[in-house]
Amino acid sequence: MSKQNNETHVEFKGVSKSYDGRTMVVKDLDLGIRTGEFVTLLGPSGSGKTTILMMLAGFQAPTAGEILLDGQPIQDLPARKRGIGMVFQNYALFPHMTVGANLAFPLEVRRMGAEERRERVERVLRLVRLEGFADRKPSQLSGGQQQRVAIARALVFEPSLVLMDEPLGALDRSLRDEMQYEIRRIHRTLAVTVVYVTHDQQEAMVMSDRIAVLRKGVVEQIAVPEGLYEEPTGSFVASFIGESNQLHGRILGTSEADNVYEVETGGEVIHALKVAQCNVGDDVTLSIRPERVKINPEAGRYTNEVDATVEDLTFLGNQLRVRLATCGREDFIATIPNIVGHGGWITGDSVRLGWTTVDCRALNHE
Amino acid sequence: MAGPIKLSGGPGYRAKVRALGLVAPLLIFIVVTFVAPLGTMLLRSVYDPVVADALPETLELLEDWDGIELPPEAVYAVAAQEVKRAGAERTLGQVASRVNRVQGGLRSVITRTGRELREIQQGPWRESMMTIDSAWADPAIWYAIRTTGERFTARHYWNALDLQSLPDGSVVRQPEDRRIYLRLFWRTLMISGLITLLCLLLGYPIAHLIACSKPSRANLLLILVLVPFWTSLLVRTTAWIVLLQTQGVLNEFLVTIGLIGDDGRLAMIYNMTGTIVAMTHVLLPFMVLPLYSVMNSIPSTQMDAAASLGATPLQAFLRVYWPQSLPGVGAGALLVFILAIGYYITPALVGGSDGQLISNMIAYHMQTSLNWGLAAALGGVLLLIVLLLYAVYERLLGIEKIGLGG
Numbered sequence: 150m151s152k153q154n155n156e157t158h159v160e161f162k163g164v165s166k167s168y169d170g171r172t173m174v175v176k177d178l179d180l181g182i183r184t185g186e187f188v189t190l191l192g193p194s195g196s197g198k199t200t201i202l203m204m205l206a207g208f209q210a211p212t213a214g215e216i217l218l219d220g221q222p223i224q225d226l227p228a229r230k231r232g233i234g235m236v237f238q239n240y241a242l243f244p245h246m247t248v249g250a251n252l253a254f255p256l257e258v259r260r261m262g263a264e265e266r267r268e269r270v271e272r273v274l275r276l277v278r279l280e281g282f283a284d285r286k287p288s289q290l291s292g293g294q295q296q297r298v299a300i301a302r303a304l305v306f307e308p309s310l311v312l313m314d315e316p317l318g319a320l321d322r323s324l325r326d327e328m329q330y331e332i333r334r335i336h337r338t339l340a341v342t343v344v345y346v347t348h349d350q351q352e353a354m355v356m357s358d359r360i361a362v363l364r365k366g367v368v369e370q371i372a373v374p375e376g377l378y379e380e381p382t383g384s385f386v387a388s389f390i391g392e393s394n395q396l397h398g399r400i401l402g403t404s405e406a407d408n409v410y411e412v413e414t415g416g417e418v419i420h421a422l423k424v425a426q427c428n429v430g431d432d433v434t435l436s437i438r439p440e441r442v443k444i445n446p447e448a449g450r451y452t453n454e455v456d457a458t459v460e461d462l463t464f465l466g467n468q469l470r471v472r473l474a475t476c477g478r479e480d481f482i483a484t485i486p487n488i489v490g491h492g493g494w495i496t497g498d499s500v501r502l503g504w505t506t507v508d509c510r511a512l513n514h515e
Numbered sequence: 516m517a518g519p520i521k522l523s524g525g526p527g528y529r530a531k532v533r534a535l536g537l538v539a540p541l542l543i544f545i546v547v548t549f550v551a552p553l554g555t556m557l558l559r560s561v562y563d564p565v566v567a568d569a570l571p572e573t574l575e576l577l578e579d580w581d582g583i584e585l586p587p588e589a590v591y592a593v594a595a596q597e598v599k600r601a602g603a604e605r606t607l608g609q610v611a612s613r614v615n616r617v618q619g620g621l622r623s624v625i626t627r628t629g630r631e632l633r634e635i636q637q638g639p640w641r642e643s644m645m646t647i648d649s650a651w652a653d654p655a656i657w658y659a660i661r662t663t664g665e666r667f668t669a670r671h672y673w674n675a676l677d678l679q680s681l682p683d684g685s686v687v688r689q690p691e692d693r694r695i696y697l698r699l700f701w702r703t704l705m706i707s708g709l710i711t712l713l714c715l716l717l718g719y720p721i722a723h724l725i726a727c728s729k730p731s732r733a734n735l736l737l738i739l740v741l742v743p744f745w746t747s748l749l750v751r752t753t754a755w756i757v758l759l760q761t762q763g764v765l766n767e768f769l770v771t772i773g774l775i776g777d778d779g780r781l782a783m784i785y786n787m788t789g790t791i792v793a794m795t796h797v798l799l800p801f802m803v804l805p806l807y808s809v810m811n812s813i814p815s816t817q818m819d820a821a822a823s824l825g826a827t828p829l830q831a832f833l834r835v836y837w838p839q840s841l842p843g844v845g846a847g848a849l850l851v852f853i854l855a856i857g858y859y860i861t862p863a864l865v866g867g868s869d870g871q872l873i874s875n876m877i878a879y880h881m882q883t884s885l886n887w888g889l890a891a892a893l894g895g896v897l898l899l900i901v902l903l904l905y906a907v908y909e910r911l912l913g914i915e916k917i918g919l920g921g
């Protein structure tokens with residue numbers, strides 16, 4: 150984790166945005182970002198991530214609410230005076246300028262002397278490992294190199310806040326992994342605050358200090374990556390971050406110090422951790438991670454044990470994926486790490502499944 | 516497979532024949548409607564066989580003539596026979612008008628000579644011809660005949676450039692009062708440049724506005740730009756007459772609001788102003804369309820990026836937007852300028868006398884003075900200017916940079 154202090158760098162206070170005056174693209178956003186933090190806005194396409202960045206950068210005005218930068222409202226500050234570095238989705242490099250000129254541009258408009266300009270450009274090129282590329286045109290660079298230039302340009306005037314809008318969206322897998330590492334390294338080196346946007350949950354998990362999961366303009370949950378995975382507060386987050394089995398059921402009763410629901414689903418009664426506040430008789434969604442499901446456990450070891458039929462087996466190298474029919478569904482997934490081989494099941498076998506109450510989260514029914 | 520089409524069998528052969536068959540109509544069309552007319556026109560500007568065909572032997576004898584004294588009787592004798600024959604074959608009129616262009620007044624001399632020689636069967640021919648017209652006692656007429664007798668000649672081009680070749684072979688400028696074409700070329704270039712500039716000033720913001728608009732609105736605006744194309748050129752030009760003439764809408768309005776007096780009505784048409792206003796209007800779409808197509812390909816994030824890097828709107832425009840729109844500016848300017856220097860109808864209708872361009876002069880020589888050689892030479896000079904411009908543009912911007920498509 151990078152060095153941070155507890156000052157709030159950016160704060161969204163009840164920010165809403167509508168382009169057409171009718172549909173809210175961002176709804177009542179409250180979000181605080183600490184100095185030096187790497188925060189990712191994660192959400193499917195159209196969930197309002199870019200809009201939030203544009204409001205922060207100053208290209209869009211909020212319909213309601215206010216944004217504070219270092220405690221100061223920035224409504225009336227035009228984009229060019231906010232001093233925020235921005236990496237655009239399609240790089241937005243200036244195609245008619247060389248790499249060096251692209252990097253010198255923000256320094257020239259700040260009337261910096263030629264000597265210092267050259268020094269800074271050199272330094273930032275070294276930072277993104279593009280020494281010797283200053284005289285190339287962007288079109289003569291590969292996608293990954295262009296991305297590095299875009300990042301360098303957003304950093305060269307030493308902003309304390311950098312926004313990145315799906316910066317790796319156009320790169321292929323291996324290059325992405327490399328750039329993810331590079332961006333983290335740069336973040337650690339410079340200790341800038343980064344607001345990062347992606348729709349790729351794995352990327353978000355790899356890079357972020359905290360992740361804000363967005364859906365339809367609403368922040369569903371903000372947490373550290375582990376928190377999102379282990380303790381999702383809604384079924385959207387549970388299914389968006391990693392994989393989860395989602396069973397729909399009805400609450401029969403509560404038990405055990407009031408933090409466990411007994412839920413009926415597909416003819417089975419399941420003990421689930423109380424996450425959503427519901428009453429007896431309400432519908433809930435149960436979320437169970439596939440790797441937390443044990444096949445044919447020792448009897449009596451798990452609070453939840455059900456009968457199931459093997460529907461399908463997929464060997465994935467490091468793990469075995471088993472599709473099972475249980476609790477009235479045929480798409481229940483269990484994964485078994487490939488450590489000791491598996492029990493030699495074949496399609497049609499009857500098995501017992503077991504999982505703990507803690508690994509079965511009762512979430513609001515959607 | 517590189518190189519020319521292989522005329523033997525093989526898998527690629529049929530495909531190539533088919534491809535050739537498919538482009539053939541276009542190729543033939545281009546040859547018939549463009550290459551051939553252009554070629555004949557250019558040929559006509561340097562090739563004129565009429566006099567050479569009508570007076571072959573005379574011209575042969577004149578080759579030995581010193582150009583200063585009168586030629587000997589032998590020349591008059593041959594010339595008389597050939598003039599008679601040309602008169603009988605009805606080509607003498609064409610000969611006369613060509614000779615007349617070298618020196619005014621000789622047309623009637625030659626036609627009259629042809630008529631009166633019919634009655635004369637015997638020499639001495641020199642005296643007879645001098646009696647018919649004293650012009651035959653002046654070496655100038657022989658010089659004129661010899662000049663027009665050249666099959667291949669540069670004299671149309673000398674003419675088109677306000678030059679003339681003297682009997683001693685030197686080429687000098689025309690006398691002051693006969694220099695018209697260079698001035699007209701210059702004026703055409705200046706007016707075309709001004710029109711191009713006006714089109715750029717008017718078209719750039721429009722194109723920018725369209726490129727920045729939402730697709731639905733951009734379509735509407737594009738249609739508005741294109742509406743003039745759907746209207747006849749004559750209607751558009753006439754509309755300007757209605758607006759700008761002395762009793763026209765604009766003048767009436769200015770008089771009504773008292774900005775000008777009834778006797779101080781502005782002359783805005785049938786002069787240079789009329790030509791400039793109407794042509795700017797007619798040519799504006801040719802500026803807007805290439806500009807729009809280039810601007811449309813500039814992502815809106817470019818300006819956002821410039822702003823996020825701290826640039827003021829003016830800095831962002833000058834350093835980011837303008838350079839990227841240059842290919843469109845180049846394409847539009849080249850298109851408008853080249854169309855303008857060859858434009859004919861609009862200046863003819865609203866240009867009056869001082870708003871005429873070189874193309875109107877070409878039309879005059881084609882239709883009225885029937886000096887097709889000179890018309891062709893003027894056209895040739897115009898073509899050369901266009902090619903030069905094209906070369907300069909290529910040098911400055913590179914032709915591959917012309918942006919007509921996004």
Ligand SMILES: Nc1ncnc2c1ncn2[C@@H]1O[C@H](COP(=O)(O)OP(=O)(O)O)[C@@H](O)[C@H]1O
Pocket residue numbers: 168169174192193194195196197198199200201
């Ligand atoms: N400039 C705009 N004008 C109108 N609607 C927009 C504009 N930009 C985005 N939207 C709409 O706002 C919603 C959120 O868009 P966006 O913020 O780009 O989402 P994301 O970046 O998460 O994909 C989408 O439904 C999109 O259609």
Ligand SMILES: [Mg+2]
Pocket residue numbers: 198199314
């Ligand atoms: Mg987006």
